Amino acid sequence: MSLDTEYVWPPTWLSPKAHSWLPVDWLDQIQRVVALINGKGGVGKTTVSANMAGLAAANGQHALLIDANAQGNIARELGYRKSAIDDKGEAFYESIRRGRPLEPARDVRPGLDVVVGGSELEGLGSLLNSMVGVVGPAANLALARCLVPIAPDYDLIVIDSPPENAPVERLVLTTSRYLIVPTKSDDASLDGLGMVADRFTDAKALNPDLEILGVLLFATGRGSSAIRRDVATRVKAMLGDVAPLFDRVVGHAEKIAKEARTKGKLVFELEEHRLDRLRNPDDPNRRKTPIEELAEDYDGIYAQFCQMLAEHESTAA
Ligand SMILES: Nc1ncnc2c1ncn2[C@@H]1O[C@H](COP(=O)(O)OP(=O)(O)OP(=O)(O)O)[C@@H](O)[C@H]1O
Ligand SMILES: [Mg+2]
Numbered sequence: 001m002s003l004d005t006e007y008v009w010p011p012t013w014l015s016p017k018a019h020s021w022l023p024v025d026w027l028d029q030i031q032r033v034v035a036l037i038n039g040k041g042g043v044g045k046t047t048v049s050a051n052m053a054g055l056a057a058a059n060g061q062h063a064l065l066i067d068a069n070a071q072g073n074i075a076r077e078l079g080y081r082k083s084a085i086d087d088k089g090e091a092f093y094e095s096i097r098r099g100r101p102l103e104p105a106r107d108v109r110p111g112l113d114v115v116v117g118g119s120e121l122e123g124l125g126s127l128l129n130s131m132v133g134v135v136g137p138a139a140n141l142a143l144a145r146c147l148v149p150i151a152p153d154y155d156l157i158v159i160d161s162p163p164e165n166a167p168v169e170r171l172v173l174t175t176s177r178y179l180i181v182p183t184k185s186d187d188a189s190l191d192g193l194g195m196v197a198d199r200f201t202d203a204k205a206l207n208p209d210l211e212i213l214g215v216l217l218f219a220t221g222r223g224s225s226a227i228r229r230d231v232a233t234r235v236k237a238m239l240g241d242v243a244p245l246f247d248r249v250v251g252h253a254e255k256i257a258k259e260a261r262t263k264g265k266l267v268f269e270l271e272e273h274r275l276d277r278l279r280n281p282d283d284p285n286r287r288k289t290p291i292e293e294l295a296e297d298y299d300g301i302y303a304q305f306c307q308m309l310a311e312h313e314s315t316a317a
Pocket of ligand 1: 040041042043044045046047048069071073162163219220250251252253254255257258261294
């Protein structure tokens with residue numbers, strides 16, 4: 001991180017009156033911001049964020065992916081780790097600190113820009129806590145301030161949030177229009193939904209449009225209706241009726257996930273890569289490859305996501 005002698009604390013832009021440092025129409029500017037969030041780790045936030053943003057770009061949308069994690073795993077998913085664009089989150093951290101517009105890395109894939117995360121974000125939680133100490137809860141709008149100036153450039157903005165990091169989760173919640181909550185079916189992962197529920201209400205005070213779009217089962221058997229029923233009941237108990245389960249799950253496919261991350265490719269990119277060799281379109285008995293099945297999961301989830309978005313937007317209009 002660069003030393004900056006000009007910098008004064010608290011920064012002059014920060015005041016308890018958020019409306020003095022956010023444009024009045026800021027809520028309109030974040031209508032296409034979707035965060036993947038769950039207080040627990042290892043439930044698919046990063047994998048799903050990267051694949052959804054990548055699919056949006058591949059489908060002609062101008063997409064932005066924000067990696068709000070000190071782990072910086074989006075760099076592995078998209079294969080830019082240790083490349084020239086990988087500043088480990090330094091530019092991101094500096095934007096928040098100074099209240100300046102985010103400066104994404106451009107065209108990490110055609111149509112996909114990325115706000116790079118990584119170890120430089122390790123201090124973000126304490127920075128936010130001190131901001132809150134200075135101005136109160138309005139400081140949780142610090143990411144909105146940096147995002148709003150560039151948001152009109154994008155059709156979709158996806159935020160990958162960190163696990164067990166209350167200040168950064170609050171920041172993400174106050175900057176998002178919609179939440180997708182990925183979860184595994186085990187008790188610990190489902191407990192993460194409780195954390196989301198608690199913080200959701202607080203975030204609504206600053207960001208009244210915030211909604212849970214849906215809960216997404218991750219790394220689960222595709223055909224298990226008993227698991228699905230059980231999770232649906234528990235989701236309802238924790239989040240009420242506001243959070244439907246996505247129809248499709250991300251099927252369990254650990255080996256493919258590992259291969260994708262090692263190669264820095266999204267699932268549909270792996271599929272393309274493999275199908276040249278494996279696909280015989282004329283064979284009616286040909287079984288789908290596990291990569292095709294996983295790619296179809298993401299296609300189905302993305303399609304349902306687009307449909308949900310359209311429904312919410314038509315209701316809001
Ligand atoms: N379809 C899948 N089946 C099984 N495992 C998967 C699948 N897709 C991804 N994984 C693996 O699951 C693990 C957790 O995924 P991921 O990193 O996306 O979760 P996360 O919620 O972002 O975790 P963290 O909270 O640590 O950031 C990773 O090791 C990933 O490679
Ligand atoms: Mg992650």
